[in-house]
Amino acid sequence: MDYSVDLILKYPLINIKSTEKSDIVRIHGKIYVHHKYFAVTLHQITHLNGAPKYKLKSITNVKSKSTLSKIKNALSTDVFRNIVEVLDQMNEILLQDTDVKHLEVHTDIYRKVIHEYSEFVKFFLNISTCELKEDLTTICVAVTDSKPRLHSVEIAVDYSKKSSDLFRISAADLPEKDQAILKGNESLIALFDTFIGQLELLQPYFELMDTLDEHATILDPDKPRKSDAYRRIWLGENISTIITVDPFNIYERPDIKFLGPDRLIESFSSSLNENIGKWVYQENIFQGILDLLGLQEFPKKDTATNQVNLLVEFGECSICFCLRLNNKLPEIICTNQSCEKLYHNQCLYDWLVSLHAKRVFNNISGNCPNCEKTISCPLMN
Amino acid sequence: MTDMSPSERRLQKELMSLIKDPPPGVSVDAEQAEQNLLQWTIHMEGALGTLYEGEQFQLQFKFSNKYPFDSPEVTFVGSNIPIHPHVYSNGHICLSILTDDWSPALSVQSVCLSIVSMLSSCKDKQRPPDNTFYVKTCSKNPKKTKWWYHDDSV
Numbered sequence: 018m019d020y021s022v023d024l025i026l027k028y029p030l031i032n033i034k035s036t037e038k039s040d041i042v043r044i045h046g047k048i049y050v051h052h053k054y055f056a057v058t059l060h061q062i063t064h065l066n067g068a069p070k071y072k073l074k075s076i077t078n079v080k081s082k083s084t085l086s087k088i089k090n091a092l093s094t095d096v097f098r099n100i101v102e103v104l105d106q107m108n109e110i111l112l113q114d115t116d117v118k119h120l121e122v123h124t125d126i127y128r129k130v131i132h133e134y135s136e137f138v139k140f141f142l143n144i145s146t147c148e149l150k151e152d153l154t155t156i157c158v159a160v161t162d163s164k165p166r167l168h169s170v171e172i173a174v175d176y177s178k179k180s181s182d183l184f185r186i187s188a189a190d191l192p193e194k195d196q197a198i199l200k201g202n203e204s205l206i207a208l209f210d211t212f213i214g215q216l217e218l219l220q221p222y223f224e225l226m227d228t229l230d231e232h233a234t235i236l237d238p239d240k241p242r243k244s245d246a247y248r249r250i251w252l253g254e255n256i257s258t259i260i261t262v263d264p265f266n267i268y269e270r271p272d273i274k275f276l277g278p279d280r281l282i283e284s285f286s287s288s289l290n291e292n293i294g295k296w297v298y299q300e301n302i303f304q305g306i307l308d309l310l311g312l313q314e315f316p317k318k319d320t321a322t323n324q325v326n327l328l329v330e331f332g333e334c335s336i337c338f339c340l341r342l343n344n345k346l347p348e349i350i351c352t353n354q355s356c357e358k359l360y361h362n363q364c365l366y367d368w369l370v371s372l373h374a375k376r377v378f379n380n381i382s383g384n385c386p387n388c389e390k391t392i393s394c395p396l397m398n
Numbered sequence: 399m400t401d402m403s404p405s406e407r408r409l410q411k412e413l414m415s416l417i418k419d420p421p422p423g424v425s426v427d428a429e430q431a432e433q434n435l436l437q438w439t440i441h442m443e444g445a446l447g448t449l450y451e452g453e454q455f456q457l458q459f460k461f462s463n464k465y466p467f468d469s470p471e472v473t474f475v476g477s478n479i480p481i482h483p484h485v486y487s488n489g490h491i492c493l494s495i496l497t498d499d500w501s502p503a504l505s506v507q508s509v510c511l512s513i514v515s516m517l518s519s520c521k522d523k524q525r526p527p528d529n530t531f532y533v534k535t536c537s538k539n540p541k542k543t544k545w546w547y548h549d550d551s552v
Contacts, residue, residue: 328411328412328415328505328507335502335503336466336502336503337404337407337408337466338407338408338411338412338505339404339407339408339411342404358503364404364502367467368467368502371467385503386501386502386503387501387503
């Protein structure tokens with residue numbers, strides 16, 4: 018039976034063309050399933066005896082892998098007499114896997130979401146931007162705190178549960194521990210109120226991090242987020258410190274580590290040992306940190322003098338010549354005083370492995386690529 | 399820069415540095431290297447006051463994607479191959495840092511400087527004694543040669 022009339026009626030945007038190979042026919046075009054176009058390309062391979070085989074070359078707009086494999090499975094196992102049957106089958110699979118059908122039963126919840134949202138917008142005064150996505154699944158809010166600092170938060174609407182815990186925070190730039198506290202809530206206003214409460218609680222933490230960013234030369238993180246509770250601070254050529262605070266116990270003495278050759282670290286760590294007992298529950302934590310380090314203020318890295326075009330600048334790895342590798346800074350330093358080159362653990366490890374260097378417990382040790390004195394680093398996966 | 403491999407990132411950085419701030423007498427064909435980051439041509443002038451003063455040479459650098467863990471393949475190319483006891487007439491160079499003594503802390507720049515200084519310290523312009531035999535039998539890739547390094551003084 019001729020199927021071409023059927024094809025034009027059902028799938029008017031599908032084109033059939035012969036290819037250079039006589040047994041292959043290219044089928045290309047768009048099919049329309051549930052308000053969406055899918056661009057498809059198929060190959061029809063004719064066999065001398067038996068039904069033709071169909072192969073999916075490409076399809077757009079299919080996000081789920083399971084849908085894609087369903088289509089591929091159907092094409093390889095089922096027998097089709099012609100292309101219309103193939104497209105019918107694809108149409109059915111795509112229709113089954115579209116969420117839209119599933120959402121249609123939620124009209125009541127939609128009404129509630131819109132109602133909650135309009136109440137919410139009127140309720141809070143410090144909201145700077147606010148948006149409810151067209152599909153009513155996400156609400157993006159940016160809010161200013163008392164400082165003012167801007168915080169953005171994404172609230173997801175959870176349609177899978179019956180109206181309890183309808184709203185929950187899906188993304189917020191807050192310290193890790195905090196996000197667990199923010200459980201779902203059926204009221205958007207109540208949920209956001211908890212969030213604002215957390216922001217208030219974390220004010221001293223934000224304040225300290227902002228002060229550090231303003232008064233010290235920060236080497237890491239590159240662009241600090243509010244969830245980053247540590248700073249790597251430049252103390253001089255070849256020496257830096259990592260200060261890690263507990264955002265929820267900001268008045269606790271922060272964790273302080275030094276990075277650099279021993280001879281440079283010495284004066285700082287003795288000052289730290291001397292002052293460590295003097296740490297008291299204090300209002301001015303920034304001053305407290307300076308006191309611990311025995312500093313009047315943090316040294317400023319003079320960017321002007323560093324304009325010399327060095328192939329490997331201070332702080333960079335002497336193997337990959339970069340500061341960051343998978344967002345990590347060089348962790349290993351050569352202990353030879355006249356060398357003191359820095360390496361990423363990964364780079365040095367890869368080099369020493371390629372030399373079949375000797376392994377001792379969890380370390381591998383060989384020669385420094387720069388000065389050839391002994392150097393070692395922890396093993397890596 | 400973010401979607402580059404560490405190897406490409408390093409080559410890109412070396413290239414930029416070599417274009418902006420090359421060692422004296424050395425220049426890189428920037429256009430060619432930017433098109434293919436794995437093969438560079440470098441122009442080198444014989445240093446003043448040496449036997450090679452006024453001469454122009456061309457070096458070819460080939461990098462594998464394992465660079466800098468793998469040394470670059472470096473040969474003299476073009477019409478003027480320096481006459482030197484460690485340079486064969488096919489352009490192959492007998493220099494230990496190009497094979498056995500390679501280290502990832504070395505760079506294109508430091509290899510160029512080593513070659514400049516190798517040429518500069520030459521006192522007698524002649525081909526290696528085994529030149530004819532080597533050129534006839536060697537592999538195309540000098541890194542495949544089991545070099546038996548001549549003395550370090552030249």
